Amino acid sequence: MTRKPSTFFITTPIYYVNDRPHVGHAYTTIAADVIARFHRANGEHVRFLTGTDEHGAKIAESAEKAGKTPKKFVDEKAEEFKGIWKSLDISYDTFSRTTSPRHREAVSIFLQKLYDQGDIYRGEYVGLYCVGCEKFLTEKELVDGLCPDHKREPQVLKEQNYFFRFTKYLPKVAAAIESGDLVIEPQERRNEVLALIEQGLEDFSVSRESVKWGIPIPWDKKHVCYVWVEALQNYISDIGYGVDPEMFRTWWPADVHLMAKEILKFHALFWPALLIAAGERPPQKIFAHGFFTINNQKMSKTIGNVIRPEAMVKTFGADATRYLLLSQFPFGQDGNIDEKRMREKYHADLSNNIGNLVSRTSQMIEKFLNGSVRPLKHAWEKDVETVREKLQRMDLYGALAGVMKLATLGNQFIDTEKPWIQAKSGAGVDRTLGKLVTLMVDVGKLLTPFMPSIGERMIQQFQSSTIIKSDPLFPRL
Template structure:
């Protein structure tokens, strides 16, 4: 029996902190347990290295984005060693193999007819690299970071998430233990039942990212790029070993702030691209 477990990949705009250690240790405990049971285990962690925040952090340090990523990624790799965790691979989203796979994955979304080009204006939080609706702001500020979002208008490519609303709702109702604990399952299902809107999956105003395969003037939105690591790693982590046997993943572990990306957007992307969904997700709170 295979057991594929993942941490989220950690964003390199800043140094590692206790929350990163918490997620990694939780995954390590389960990886070791399943190895003791004689299962074929693959434990994945790594770093998320594209996006505007990374480019800004590099500029503030007087470095190129690549130089910054090389330095900070090594700190996360060192953290794994310091914690004595047993990860089987450490992925970086600047790995050429990952970048090539991301383009292939996004091309599958395009081929499925689930991508449209649109002009969009919205309130954009630079800290979370995402758009917010005005109704969701707290005193006019991002509820996660406490900063005022800025109005941003771009022509981008959109993933037609709304097409998958009913399919996602049906999946959740048929699999009430897919997201644990139940409070986070209820939260994710609520996102879906409130109505899903199509989401931007590219940026035209930044260059530090993976180019859209059919339009190199745009780069793939960092969160889409990051999610795909769970699949891309299996294509090159062990040259000569076919790791496709590990998909679907048995468990994604993450903190509550990235629940929507993993429990709503990620399964819809997988459905569109023709992949099986992971067997489960475990969401923890903040320390």
């Protein structure tokens, strides 16, 4: 069965549940939600996947510290993530959990296939393992003998593992990247991946013998699947891999895997190689956005600058939080989130620009035309189309800047045309406000992927048969 051209499958990474959701998780998920909403508005059949990664030594350790079984621990964490996404108006279609029966079944089918065809073999691995990272580190990656991220000495592990013949399939991954069958964006991320290939890579382990909280390897129950290997497979277990061929062919390959750049290597090299070995196509596009600091410092519990999404929603509301996170710096690049600047942008961009334009326009329509105006074509259709094009290219920062430009142009148009003077003479006020009402609907439609409630509210207000001034869209903080 060939894939339907009107489908669009986008994923976030599934988030590791050893800790609470933070603003980094929210940034990625909001971005994916904006893209999903845009494609739905274009009439495409969208599947937006997010979820939680729930196995591994670190989870078992965290559960033990909390005095809970691993299953109870991950169940509670999954619900916490769902609650945060609800508060941010995230419109995911499916919430994937790696402890689900369908995921376990798909992983077993996938690995057994690779094992049966000789692409997984048994070997001994000796290495430095960081429980915090859930991965092996090289001596070069250590700083003063410690993991650079978790500031603790890795364990020296020697164990029998099963390995995937990664080097056998790496040339095919490289060819897919070079040909454009596998698109990696932004361009600098693509360059990084190609540089890794040039440096040379080795076969990697797909199992752990010393870890108990995981999915057993089907041919050797003493081993469980390496946590990040089985986590990657959530993208296909969710759409019926191994059990529902029609569903799988409808949605695979994914249109976009969206993530932060720290897990790019796993998604852009290891995952495509596993898929190619299994006879499947790699995802069509991998987009790895950058890192960001908080007030010019790395986000850290020790420093105390971790921003929780629920705190932002409480201060700004869901829609404004979505806008403020995505409007700080260009999507795909590294940047900084400044809490003071967020407040400034809330007032400047939202209250004073968009909010003021909506208030002025609706008030004048109500006052001068008794709330009734015929929509007219405005002069900024090219600017509207530019925003749509930026959304199509996933230039979220540029698209938001374009919406702000349209709001600025609308306010300038009011100042230039002076409808309050036109109303006195009776000449031109209906044309001026007719153009503005069309602009308001266009701005509302462009904002809807970013700020669903605000965008829809604008559309309904300015498509109403009677337009009246409403409460402020963005109240003063």
